[in-house]
Amino acid sequence: MNDDIHISNTLGELFVRAARRFDDRVALSDDHGAMTYREMGEQMRRYAGAYRAAGMKPGSAFSLLSANRVEAVVALAAGLMVGMRYTPLHPKANVEDHAFALQDANIDLFLVDDRHFAEHGRDVAAQCPGVRTMSFGGLDYAPSIEAAAEMAEPAPLQAVAGGDTPAFVVYTGGTTGRPKGVVHKNRSLVTNLLLQTSECELPQEMRFLAVTPISHASFLFILPTLLRGGELVLRAKFDPARFVDELHTHRITSTFLVPTMIYVLLDRPEIWERGAGPLQTLVYGASPMSPTKLAKAIEAFGQIFVQVYGQIECPNIISVLGKADHDLARPHMLKSCGFPSAATSVALMDDDLNPVPPGEIGEICARGPLVMEGYWKRPDATEEAMGGGWLRTGDMGRMDENGFLFIEDRKKDLIISGGFNVIPREIEEVLNRHPEVSIAAVVATPDEKWGEAVMAVVVPRRADFADAAALIESVREAKGALCAPKRVEFVAELPLTPLGKPDKKALRARYWASAERLVN
Missing domain, CATH: 3.40.50.12780 (ANL, N-terminal domain)
Incomplete structure (x- = not known):
């Protein structure tokens, strides 16, 4: 039997289908304008022509550093249509992590958002001299993809057929050391699309507001919106x-x-x-x-x-x-x-x-x-x-x-105190119920007597609230003495990972800096 009979559709093919199907409906909008499905298809052709003129081909690797904006969605769709491998860059990661991703993933083309990441993109590009850099709008170190598209022959609105090569290499948030590149083929990506559509109880009439980065979670709602002829409303933050x-x-x-x-x-x-x-x-x-x-x-x-x-x-x-x-x-x-x-x-x-x-x-x-x-x-x-x-x-x-x-x-967050296992989330749930607590995170700190002690880091609702004893007692009553924090620290905000989670690694680092290891 021919193995090709089971090859999945690609995301590029699905972007093409949406662009062809819904004509003059509004597909994408941001604070700077809107684009219909017909216009999206034409811009995909022009961007794809610019990619090809720059030497990109199926299997080439590209990466975007952009806030949520119309051009970013079109550039992403065009790259997938050409059959390129995509590596998103999270807007809140630092220069070193971005440069590491470009180098580790063997990126050929780096696209920068001129409105939001001009200086950051310059610093990343400087660390990656072998990577071709372009930008939306044009920057002194990164020529405009729009200008390149005007000079290039538009590509057909047609996607490269599905294959068995990596489609995405997405880097982890880095909470456990150097980020790792997670490889996905179109098989898993199309599976995700089908699950998003069938299990998330999305409305038939889709007008999706993307306020989290399309480099990560909001990306997974782009095609569920466009394949229903909906509008993707993009906000930079x-x-x-x-x-x-x-x-x-x-x-x-x-x-x-x-x-x-x-x-x-x-x-x-x-x-x-x-x-x-x-x-x-x-x-x-x-x-x-x-x-x-x-x-x-x-x-x-x-x-x-x-x-x-x-x-x-x-x-x-x-x-x-x-x-x-x-x-x-x-x-x-x-x-x-x-x-x-x-x-x-x-x-x-x-x-x-x-x-x-x-x-x-x-x-x-x-x-x-x-x-x-x-x-x-x-x-x-x-x-x-x-x-x-x-x-x-x-x-x-x-x-x-x-x-x-x-x-x-x-x-990895488990606290072992006096030989007993303590689950931080259970304590966080108690603290988060307190009317004076906005959000809390619980980590282990080294303790000479208990090995590890329970430490609560709390963002209060009111700047003048600092009643640690009341919070400790609330946990003691709800979960027992074992779970009661030995210390409570009040802070204005918690450090967050690029995905918006409390950054436990950063919190632990504050209290384990002098320790030889991160368990005790």
Whole structure:
């Protein structure tokens, strides 16, 4: 049998289909203008012509450093149409991590956003002299892709056929050392698209507001929007003062937020005064959400929440907690990360990949067509993560009698104090319920008596709140003396990873700097 019969569509082909199908509907908009599907297709042709004139071909590698803007979506679509391999760069990462990604992924073409990353892009390009650099709009060190497109012959609006080569190399957030390149082929990317469309309860009429970076989570909602003839409304950053008004004025029907964004919105009067307007689906993920704050969010927005759980290695949809399960009458469900998706097998395993007994905590492991191919040029890391036929997520969880998953903590975050295991997330949930706490993170600190002690780092709602004893007592009452923090530190803000999660690595570094190792 010809193996080609099972080759997947490519994302490039799906962008082409959308551009051809919906003509004069608005496809993309940002604060600087809008573009119809017909115009998007024409611009894809011009950008693809510029790529080819620059020597790019199927298998060449390109990377974007851009805020959310119309040109970035078109440049991405054009590259995928040509059959190039894509590496996104997260807008909040530093110069060194960006330069490392370009060099490690063997990038041929680096595209820079002239409005938001001119100086940053210059510093990255200076560290990567072998990488060709272009920009939107034109910069002194990076010629304009628009000018190149005007001089080049437009490419046909036709995608390179699917193949078995890497389509994406996406770098991890770097919370456990040097970022690793996660390799995905079109197989896993199209699987993700199908799961996003079928399991996220997205509205039929899609007007999606992208306020998280399209380099990461919001990217996964681009094609679900465009393949339905919807409009992708792009914003360069999350503006909580503007967000609710955007929902109403642009008649937004769906969006994606990380929990920290939802927490900020809950502290503003606009959502309580005006409501969510036409918003039908609010997808959230990237980090666990406080059940107490989730209940408050349901009161503010309505029962429109969908939680997706995944990671770059198995993007977004290992499991889904749907709207019906965001039920205030069943508050225990607000702690769940959902039910395994249709394309993913999930099991809870011990360190030897043996299933743990029902009801016990184990590492969440996944397999199926959504899982990555492996880590770019890192066979040892690939074997560590995937050896034995399962992807080890590094998340510790349990499963209830109905098959719903509950994440208890990241495996590496476990605190061992006096020989007993302490799960930081359980303490964070108690602290986050306190009316004076905006957000809290719990880490281990070295302790001569206990080995490791529980440390709470708290962002208070009021700058003058500093009652550590009250917070410690609230945990003691809820979880017992073992879980009560030995110390509480009040800060104005928590460090965040590029994905918007509390950066536990950065927090731990504050307290373990003089230690020879990060366990005690």
